[in-house]
Amino acid sequence: MFKVDKIRADFPILKRMVNNKPLVYFDNGATSQTPQVVIDAIVDYYSNYNANIHRGVHSLSQEATDKYEEARIKIQQHFNAKHSYEIIFTTGTTHGINMVASGFSELLEEGDEIIVSALEHHSNIVPWQMLCEKTGAVLKVIPMDEDGSLRMDNYHELLNGKTKLVFCNHVSNALGTINPIEEIIHAAHKFGAYVLIDGAQATPHIKPDVQELDVDFYVASAHKICGPTGVGLLYGKEELLKMLPPYQGGGEMIETVTFEKTTYAGLPHKFEAGTPNICGGIAFGVALDYMNSVGFDNIQQQEDYLLAYGTQKLLEIDGLRIYGTTHKTSVISFNIEGIHPYDIGVILDKLGVAVRTGHHCAQPIMEFYKIPGTVRASFAFYNTREEIDVMIEAIKKAKMMLS
Known part of the structure; x- marks a missing residue:
């Protein structure tokens, strides 16, 4: 009880x-508040096994790596992603959106169309405006009604063969409106368009199933779900993450480097350049454990x-x-x-x-x-x-x- x-x-x-x-x-x-169990996990990391991950052969590095990758699996299971490598650690929702926008900047052409909703946070508007400026794509907006809902008839009218991407929040941060993302995703896929859902405001209240939704990309932040700031997730379908180019270059995201040519690592490391927020990732997993225990x-x-x-x-x-x-x-x-x-x-x-x-x-x-x-x-x-x-x-x- x-x-x-x-x-x-x-x-x-x-x-x-x-x-x-x-x-x-x-x-x-x-931002949500943080339960003691998450605070304890942060203290435990820095007190007992603070080390860089993936590259070390010593015990602390291996322990930190195991805990970090266990957290990725917890996130995979929570959101019901098919594979753990479809979960990319980010600094938060905004970072995840910008990763996708950056990737599609090399894939869109002039005259392609992007649809966003009138209920979006600036983080799910500005990156797409920047993408349109860079590629010549055209931004279309699903209008809203007085009660804070989206005008779905207008959305269906906006969809056409030129539509390549659709972006919508699962829940409006300003009004709390729960958007009909199932309908949005299904309709977009009929035209071959990809859909990114901003789940920052939904995930504290709703447990999304990304496979059931058939969503292409889903982003969220740990600090809305009883976790720490500075960490979040980007979920993407495997084939789409493989299609997108890396967001940043650096350590960890490479397979081989020579001055003649660099080859990139496989998923998820292709999108995780540099030393990540190791403690944050681990604490994110603990926060999800806590939410599920409630x-x-x-x-x-x-x-x-x-x-x-x-x-x-x-x-x-x-x-x-x-x-x-x-x-x-x-x-x-x-x-x-x-x-x-x-x-x-x-x-x-x-x-x-x-x-x-x-x-x-x-x-x-x-x-x-x-x-x-x-x-x-x-x-x-x-x-x-x-x-x-x-x-x-x-x-x-x-x-x-x-x-």
């Missing part, structure tokens, strides 16, 4: 005070409860509008009429409540709603109904002070 108090005890930071108030952490969409059914049940309760209580506040009202994860993005979101965020912080304010690296969404930004409260499975009550009282106080 899921017991939130027991879960909260796993996270030392949740015990701290902020501005003499107990911390209420509702900025999980930016159970994604339990996580979804708790977060759905928090979303429903938080939505109900917020809508009782006069002048408050929620943006994104369709099927979504535990994110509530809102404004209060006549008050700038930044001002609300500052007062909430003084009362110990951590939320995110601004455009959330999703300026096109804010332009659609004609607003400067929103207040975003993003809940995790370790949050509670009582914390939402604290936030509600803090918002009421902020509204009274700022009106």
Whole structure:
């Protein structure tokens, strides 16, 4: 049985005070908190077997290599990739997207078309704009509706024989919208286009099966899934990873080097030049172990409860509008009429409540709603109904002070 108090005890930071108030952490969409078991894994690495991997014959190097590759297998199993070498370690979601964009810069031609959605984070817009500038490809956008959903009829109209790539987030970071990625992938494949899904905001809430989705590329970050910052994954189908050229040159990603010619190593090393974030990769695996021990059914049940309760209580506040009202994860993005979101965020912080304010690296969404930004409260499975009550009282106080 899921017991939130027991879960909260796993996270030392949740015990701290902020501005003499107990911390209420509702900025999980930016980064989740880290359980003690992951912190212990980081300390254990640096305390007991800190060494470079893959190239050493000594015991510490072999131990570190084994732990790092075990983590890759954990990630493979979690996402149900067919092979462990289809999992490329990255510095995070942005790095994975740029690796794919760089690879396709040598494969696209002028007049080819790329489709992105109107709900994307800047990290899933800017690399494709740069790719279009470099190749002469044309960027098309799936428009959005007032409720924060994508206009799928328009998406199907955009697809044609010139479509080569489609990019969409699994979940909107700004609104929490869960996009119909199964339909997006299936429709794109009918035209021979490849699909990359940005899973940064989905993976804390949903356990994706990349084989069942038949997705070509899937990217995510460990720090959204109770892991450390500075590490993430790029999943790619084996044949596509073999087709793409290396992203960087250096050590580890080579087979042989002479001044006349260099040959590249096989997967996954072809895309992992240089010394990686060894500790981060190992801790990523431990974080997934932890999330699976909690159970994604339990996580979804708790977060759905928090979303429903938080939505109900917020809508009782006069002048408050929620943006994104369709099927979504535990994110509530809102404004209060006549008050700038930044001002609300500052007062909430003084009362110990951590939320995110601004455009959330999703300026096109804010332009659609004609607003400067929103207040975003993003809940995790370790949050509670009582914390939402604290936030509600803090918002009421902020509204009274700022009106």
